[in-house]
Amino acid sequence: MIDIPNLPDMGGIDVANGVVGAVLGMLFAVLFQQPLQNAWYRMRTRSTSAVRSLRRQEESGPVWRSFSMGPLHTSALIVEGDGESSIPADAVYIQVLDEEVELPADMVGWRDEIEAQSARLRAEGRTPLWNGPRYAVESFDVSRTALDEQPEVHLRLRPTDYYTFLAAQQLDRRLPDGTTPRTRYLDPDNPLRAPAFLHCSFAVNVAVVTADDMLVVSQRSDRVRMAPGVWNSSVNEGMSRHIDSSGRSAPDLHAVARRGMREELSIEPHEYTLELLAFVLDIDKRHWSAHFYARLKDLTQDGLQARMSRGVADRWEHQTIDYVPFRPAAVARYMLRADRIHRWAPLAPALFHLALVHVYSRTPVERAEAQAIRRL
Template identity: 40%
Template sequence: MQELIESASSGPWGIIVGAAFGVVASVLFEDRLLRIRQGTARRARVLRSRIRRTLPEQADLFTLGPLRTSVRIIEGDGTQVIDEQRIRVMVTHRPVEVPDEIRPWIDEVAALQEVRRQRGEPAFWNGPRYAVDGLSIGRSPLSEQPEICLRVRESDYFTFLATQQLDRPLPGGGTLRGRYVDGHDAPVFLRNSFGANAALITADDQLIFGRRSADVGTRPGAWGPSAAEALSRNLDSDGRSAPELYRLMRRGILEELALEPDEYLLEMLSFFIDTELQQWGSAFVGSLRSVTAEELLARRSRGAPDKWESEELRMVPFQIGPVLRFIADGHRTGDLVPALPVVAYMALVHRFGRRAVERAAAKLLRNG
């Protein structure tokens, strides 16, 4: 037996056995190395996700030259598209818990809307909405693509309107802003809105801006993006299934501008929060395939389901200078939705590149 073993370890048999052992060892080593790499990538994604749950400090609000906004960008800078397949929305089917001292405010909102309805005046109905429970952001292991998980809870429109009164004195003293917002990550009961916002560019390179009507719930009369839509429980969820953010934006574009999904290319560029009113949102850019500015205005004149939400549309050449000048003028007069500079900036960066936009913005805004 000893002689057989010695003969097997040398000569032709030794070569064959050694080669076979080498192949097996190589496969086992590579498999172990792959598992280590995969585990490291998973831990890195989890770590990034945990880190990104902590929002930046107040000093990190979006600025561009003299432009100052109340918007904090959570993810995205305009250079990378957030893929539709990498966004997940998780719904907790449990209503937002509102402090007892704020419940009378909700009753006041309901009573006021009923009075307006009885008088035949414009009134809001208590549509089912979502509140933002949290936002987790990770990265795919190879391409470093953003992977988004938005967690939401059940809320309603009257709760949203009541909790927009951040500076109203509370019965026990102080305000919602002072007690829950300043120096804190605001609680879920104040995050009763998630909106999709789009900068739409016509086939003849005109960027669409919309002036909000006097009848909308927040920021009436201010200039905003081409289309904006809030996440709705009854319109954006099929039964108990989770909503989809790209579908939300397509619904808003259809309802406000009468554009069908196959008439444009839609891409998400960022997530943000308007810290002034605790409104969360996402920024999209949409490029119309063949519809020109003139054709869009003519089509909208023939009706759109939510045409009333914008009292005026303004077309601005989609170039860095004209777009920034429009925003700067609106900023000086206080006529801008805070998210508008962010949405427009993302669209410009996506088309012209960050360096070109930053360079042109520095020169243009410095010279007034």
Template identity: 45%
Template sequence: MNQRDAFVIGDMETDCHIFEGDGTRPIREENVTVIYEAGLRRVDLPVRVQQWRQEIEAEQKRRQAAGERFAWNNPRFAVESVILSRTDEDEEPQVRISLCDADYYDFLATSVNLDRPLEEQDASATLRSQYLTNSDPVEAPSFLSCSFGVNVAVETGRDRMMVFARRSVHVEGHNKQRWNSSVNEGLAAIHDVPEDGRPISLSAVAHRALREELAVQDGDDVQLELLAFALDLRNHQWAAFYRAVLTDLSAKDLTARRSRGVEDKWEHDQFRFVPADPDSVLDFLLEKDPDKIWTPCAPALFYLALVRAAVIARGGNPSGRLDVEAAERRALQRLEESG
């Protein structure tokens, strides 16, 4: 078993570990440091994983030559460490994330192949069994972490709707046809390394995700807060959780914008707008629908977004978290009564 507790909502135990943050207060952007020097270090893949990567690269080149759908190999990062500390006076969380160079084929060769036998004659020996089972996944080697995702729970300000998105069948890797965060993006070197030498900004990645997937523009009023850092225990992927309130936009506005074209429209095949109150959101998260499958971290993200909204509604009082817990109990009661 993984040596980290998994997030529980209702009677659902997810594959998401909340590493830092509970939604009651935001993590200040100035307290997050991303350490990365271009070209200084590249992720070191074991020999067997290098072979898998070569297979993937050859297959993607074959698909491209044949005019088939293929995965392009964009530069990415491997997570070397995520270190927590506290500020001296206020004891606010500080997070230091160290990255080295990797690419998308590294990611496909590792995270997607966690349960692939390392040798044909021994199906029990896998990357998961060697490096994650009965070990602390937070301390796993960097080659298993060739992705860092920024996940955003989006609320519309004009009509107070929470936005849920389902990933399309066309995405590579994990989570095809699964309900997910409103928008999400993995850190990418070609987009997210500032040319002026400034450090990588996770909030800038969140804004990029909003633009590319929901057509939220720089001129729109967006209230953005970093709520937590989490680890997808099933796929071994690090993530930052954000809550975004689109002050001047409604569900109708977002639908109209997507209909007029958006950069990454193909990544999702369905959106759902749900009233952003805790009862409605928890009903949607917990309803018993065999066709509604969630990504490992989406339920935790939306739950923490509800907590943050409840705390704000109570004037910053952390006991707003109890309001969400009460709504969760009501949602479970409604499920039981409905059979």
């Protein structure tokens, strides 16, 4: 009989090898899997970018672009101001010219139609169109101071009235030669150039934030003639030749904003701080605006609601007021809401963006807006 030496238990060796292999596999995954995945992702991204770059050609684009935020597109062109720095009141120079704005001969009849309509409404005992005295923008220029390169704004105005404004708002109505005021007088490649009779609107828009950090957002009444039912700035006040100019003096933009705060929200000047952030042009309707940021000192959301319950001079201009937490992410989500994104007054989203930038600075605001866009 041949003696066979004892052999090791092969089943035990297999188990041990399996355990060691599993441990080594886990160690490899922990140490190398994520770096390998990151490297693979970077390689794919670079190769994709390289392929795209091969397809690209030289392109050019306009310097002037209206404000947009992802799918939210507006006709608001920010002409001066970035939100981070305010524009001092003494840096704004306003000159009022004597000669009134005149419509072209083939548009005078449009104004006559509006005047006749108002007379008819009055005769029927209905509310006529009040022909308030207004200002038209003859020119808008910006220069920089020599030492610190701070902006100096030069605004030249001409007298006009509301009927002329309404006539000039018919930008796409056909003239006798088949053209329209938009095609005849406006150059899409030079949006700042336009005759004064097409710039018969200058207003202030104010972003109001309560003492407990709530942004006031108003919805225009269905009773107003221009843009009824849209969501708008906290305060929107048109510049009036009769109210905002004493004697022959030029209007003061901060005073117009304070008047709007008082008439639309019943808030007095000592109850808030007020800063001018930018000048903006609605290139579709040709409306100019001075954009302001107002911070209430003591009035909270509840306090403001209680104040307004006791009476507001221009209550009929708003039908709803929303209160939105004044934080970049919250305001961005609100502006992009499905029931808001297509119902904004053109100048409001740019105002709220500039107010956020003024308080939080540009980088965190744009980061929050980008995140809100990605989550749509």
